[in-house]
Amino acid sequence: MNIVACVKQVPDTEAQIKVKPDGSGIEEGGIKWVMNPYDEFGVEEALRLKEKNGGEVTIVSVGPQRAMETIRTALAMGADKGIHICDPAFDGADAYVTASALAAAIKAVPFDIVFCGQRAIDDDSAQVGAVLAELLGIPQVTVVTKFEFTDGAVKVIRPIEGAQLLIECPLPCVVTAQKGLNEPRYASLPGIMKAKKKPVEVKDAAVLGVSTEGKAKVARFVPPPARAAGKIICGDGTPEGKAAELAKLLREEAKVI
Amino acid sequence: MANLILDPRDQRFVLYEMLNVEELCKAPLYADFSRDMFDMALNEAEKFAASAIFPALAEGDREGCRLEAGNVFVPKCYHRCMQIYREGGWGTMSVSPETGGQGFPHVISVAAKEWFSHNTAFVNYVSLTEGAAHLVEVYGTEVQKKKYLPKMHASEWGGTMALTEAGAGTDVGNLKTKAIRQPDGTFRLQGTKIFITAGDSDLMENIIHPVLARIEGDPPGTGGISIFLVPKYLINDDGTPGKRNDFTIGSLEEKMGLHGSATCTINLGDNGECCAELLGEERQGMKIMFQMMNGARIGVGIQSLSSASIAYLHALQYAKERLQGSSLMEMKNPAAPRVSIIQHPDVRRMLIWMKAHTEGFRALLYFAALCADRCLATDDEAEKDKYNGFLEVLTPICKAYCSDMGFRVTETAIQVYGGYGYCAEYPVEQFLRDEKIASIYEGTNGIQALDLVGRKLGLKKGMYFMNLLGEMGLTIAKYQPALPDLAPDVQAAMNILAETAMLFAASGKAGKFLIPVANAYPFLMLMGQVVTAWLLLWEAGVAKEKLAAPDGGGADKLFYEGKVATARYFIKHVLPEVDAAAKAIKSEDVSMMEIADEAFAS
Numbered sequence: 001m002n003i004v005a006c007v008k009q010v011p012d013t014e015a016q017i018k019v020k021p022d023g024s025g026i027e028e029g030g031i032k033w034v035m036n037p038y039d040e041f042g043v044e045e046a047l048r049l050k051e052k053n054g055g056e057v058t059i060v061s062v063g064p065q066r067a068m069e070t071i072r073t074a075l076a077m078g079a080d081k082g083i084h085i086c087d088p089a090f091d092g093a094d095a096y097v098t099a100s101a102l103a104a105a106i107k108a109v110p111f112d113i114v115f116c117g118q119r120a121i122d123d124d125s126a127q128v129g130a131v132l133a134e135l136l137g138i139p140q141v142t143v144v145t146k147f148e149f150t151d152g153a154v155k156v157i158r159p160i161e162g163a164q165l166l167i168e169c170p171l172p173c174v175v176t177a178q179k180g181l182n183e184p185r186y187a188s189l190p191g192i193m194k195a196k197k198k199p200v201e202v203k204d205a206a207v208l209g210v211s212t213e214g215k216a217k218v219a220r221f222v223p224p225p226a227r228a229a230g231k232i233i234c235g236d237g238t239p240e241g242k243a244a245e246l247a248k249l250l251r252e253e254a255k256v257i
Numbered sequence: 258m259a260n261l262i263l264d265p266r267d268q269r270f271v272l273y274e275m276l277n278v279e280e281l282c283k284a285p286l287y288a289d290f291s292r293d294m295f296d297m298a299l300n301e302a303e304k305f306a307a308s309a310i311f312p313a314l315a316e317g318d319r320e321g322c323r324l325e326a327g328n329v330f331v332p333k334c335y336h337r338c339m340q341i342y343r344e345g346g347w348g349t350m351s352v353s354p355e356t357g358g359q360g361f362p363h364v365i366s367v368a369a370k371e372w373f374s375h376n377t378a379f380v381n382y383v384s385l386t387e388g389a390a391h392l393v394e395v396y397g398t399e400v401q402k403k404k405y406l407p408k409m410h411a412s413e414w415g416g417t418m419a420l421t422e423a424g425a426g427t428d429v430g431n432l433k434t435k436a437i438r439q440p441d442g443t444f445r446l447q448g449t450k451i452f453i454t455a456g457d458s459d460l461m462e463n464i465i466h467p468v469l470a471r472i473e474g475d476p477p478g479t480g481g482i483s484i485f486l487v488p489k490y491l492i493n494d495d496g497t498p499g500k501r502n503d504f505t506i507g508s509l510e511e512k513m514g515l516h517g518s519a520t521c522t523i524n525l526g527d528n529g530e531c532c533a534e535l536l537g538e539e540r541q542g543m544k545i546m547f548q549m550m551n552g553a554r555i556g557v558g559i560q561s562l563s564s565a566s567i568a569y570l571h572a573l574q575y576a577k578e579r580l581q582g583s584s585l586m587e588m589k590n591p592a593a594p595r596v597s598i599i600q601h602p603d604v605r606r607m608l609i610w611m612k613a614h615t616e617g618f619r620a621l622l623y624f625a626a627l628c629a630d631r632c633l634a635t636d637d638e639a640e641k642d643k644y645n646g647f648l649e650v651l652t653p654i655c656k657a658y659c660s661d662m663g664f665r666v667t668e669t670a671i672q673v674y675g676g677y678g679y680c681a682e683y684p685v686e687q688f689l690r691d692e693k694i695a696s697i698y699e700g701t702n703g704i705q706a707l708d709l710v711g712r713k714l715g716l717k718k719g720m721y722f723m724n725l726l727g728e729m730g731l732t733i734a735k736y737q738p739a740l741p742d743l744a745p746d747v748q749a750a751m752n753i754l755a756e757t758a759m760l761f762a763a764s765g766k767a768g769k770f771l772i773p774v775a776n777a778y779p780f781l782m783l784m785g786q787v788v789t790a791w792l793l794l795w796e797a798g799v800a801k802e803k804l805a806a807p808d809g810g811g812a813d814k815l816f817y818e819g820k821v822a823t824a825r826y827f828i829k830h831v832l833p834e835v836d837a838a839a840k841a842i843k844s845e846d847v848s849m850m851e852i853a854d855e856a857f858a859s
Contacts, residue, residue, distance in 0.1 A: 027812070030266075032265070073297060189298060189301075189349075192297050192301070193294075193359055
């Protein structure tokens with residue numbers, strides 16, 4: 001079975017993010033970079049699928065040179081080879097360009113199934129997996145918390161409000177992973193030793209033959225507004241008085257009712 | 258920084274900017290490695306520590322160990338840590354690939370262990386296993402290696418270090434456990450061992466105890482001691498664990514800390530059937546065990562570094578968050594806003610004191626590990642001897658200076674927290690309880706001081722010690738131009754260290770051997786301070802170079818300025834203690850010996 005897992009390198013969830021003074025991006029100095037946690041679920045599921053059914057796991061990532069660390073981490077977890085799409089023209093690429101680059105790279109290799117994270121924790125766009133499936137012309141099952149592969153078909157569970165969907169899907173397809181799907185393994189030391197010798201192809205936009213012209217343009221980065229001080233509702237001290245004041249504030253100040 | 262275990266920035270600084278450990282990769286022994294592999298391993302260590310080992314720290318302390326029907330059960334949360342440790346291959350990180358390990362340099366495995374060792378209660382189970390496996394690797398017969406090593410290296414079988422008896426702790430030579438020779442060449446042991454760390458557990462399928470005992474008829478004292486391998490379950494011919502060996506776990510100690518670490522009394526051979534195999538040659542037990550002891554002493558240093566680091570970072574975080582009192586500048590204004598306690602000078606004094614010591618320990622332990630690597634990586638006999646000499650002389654400092662001062666760092670963390678720090682609801686009191694043992698086990702700090710003064714200073718007619726002073730002198734000369742206000746202080750302290758060592762040598766020759774013996778411990782601490790000052794000066798010198806670069810240190814400017822300030826604090830505020838210690842030693846006062854036993858109290 002030919003399994004592909006897409007990964008993105010993102011700032012550590014606990015990194016202190018600072019916006020550059022000119023709003024063109026974030027300050028990258030001192031940031032610790034990690035594999036997008038949702039992608040880790042995808043890699044883990046890909047490895048489990050390989051362990052059960054045999055085959056090969058290929059890691060694909062779009063990112064600057066440092067993204068190689070993340071590909072190597074996935075190889076150290078047990079994936080077999082990597083494709084690093086590395087081109088300064090992809091810096092700040094939007095979801096469409098990223099998905100186009102991934103699609104071009106994936107089309108060039110045999111694949112039966114593609115795993116992605118359901119979103120990346122940096123830009124939170126949650127589009128790449130879906131666009132990728134469209135560009136590859138294959139079905140997609142997204143935000144998956146349980147995955148099974150039996151009798152040549154994929155069965156997944158996708159939570160929705162108040163219920164969950166059980167979806168069956170033929171191969172090839174794109175699966176995007178949600179928290180709860182599995183507990184990703186750690187890279188082992190023997191895995192790290194082996195990872196160095198595993199092949200990683202580096203490709204740029206010209207080789208892939210994709211346009212780097214995006215559909216979306218980032219106007220500027222702004223930090224989220226600082227949280228305003230809370231308000232303690234006293235009313236006249238009675239529960240009824242407090243409730244009345246709360247209702248009044250919700251209507252007149254917050255304007256939500 | 259995301260965690261409160263250690264500062265990864267400082268770790269990388271010491272490894273790559275101060276010690277240049279990538280240089281090792283040029284040697285054939287480490288040619289398979291590169292910095293990105295070291296970083297990947299350290300990143301995994303960090304993830305493992307933050308997500309499993311640290312959460313098991315407080316839980317393991319609360320739950321503790323149980324002895325039920327002769328079997329020890331460790332805290333439940335240790336099982337997950339053990340599984341990840343095993344699957345990660347951490348147990349053989351710096352074991353050579355020929356023997357089934359990963360072959361990482363020791364300096365990188367020490368850095369990885371720094372992530373784990375704040376939870377020494379858990380780490381004891383695996384580090385003793387690694388030490389015992391190393392004994393088998395070096396001294397075992399081919400049959401023994403085949404029988405035990407693969408399972409011990411896989412962390413499936415455990416190991417311990419069974420030396421101590423009720424009447425033989427520091428005085429190992431006094432041990433009473435006897436080995437009775439059997440016609441088939443094996444032995445049966447009889448005796449009782451106490452204080453055996455990780456003496457039993459449900460973490461491992463089997464446990465292989467290296468046990469010191471005296472073969473019947475062998476002479477008294479340390480020269481008559483042999484070492485034996487005593488498996489918990491005897492090994493079947495197919496390699497699987499078979500019949501339970503004839504020894505029992507008599508009890509577990511109730512301790513001040515390390516509640517998750519099982520401290521066992523082991524009763525050997527109550528039915529005369531405790532099967533044991535000789536390891537190495539007869540009557541070589543002490544020499545063999547010392548190999549494990551030396552590694553374990555560095556391990557105690559790592560424990561102390563980790564305890565200090567986690568205590569410092571917790572105190573720092575608390576000091577930034579805790580509001581109390583107003584700014585000194587607004588002392589007389591009762592309406593002045595409350596400020597975080599890090600604004601108060603005395604709290605800052607405690608924090609920088611903790612920072613200086615913690616970072617000094619880190620530099621020392623990584624440097625010591627790098628010496629071991631350099632020793633292995635070179636074929637040049639003179640270079641091997643030089644690095645081996647550094648390691649020999651610094652081992653007692655790593656063990657005793659770091660454990661005593663590390664304990665004080667944990668104590669200072671409680672002081673920063675104030676009353677809350679004394680409460681079990683907050684984590685810092687556990688750091689202190691868990692760290693206290695470090696000055697006692699693996700040879701008390703008093704014994705370390707005697708080892709330093711009585712043995713290490715005089716090795717190769719004092720050449721090893723002189724070489725270390727020479728190395729310090731090179732650093733001082735190198736950074737004198739960049740740090741003209743600090744380098745001379747370190748030089749002066751180094752001169753005092755050399756003079757005091759000479760005084761000891763002269764006292765010994767003049768028959769006044771009480772001077773070096775009774776002052777061995779103050780001397781060790783004095784030397785620890787000089788060594789720390791040297792390493793912090795080195796760090797400050799590197800930081801100065803970075804600050805002088807065209808980008809002025811870039812995004813790390815404050816980090817580098819912090820390194821310089823820390824070195825300055827230590828050299829100006831702590832290093833002068835060396836003068837006082839030397840003055841006391843030079844006085845040749847031996848009142849501790851002159852006072853009558855009966856005069857200590859009426």
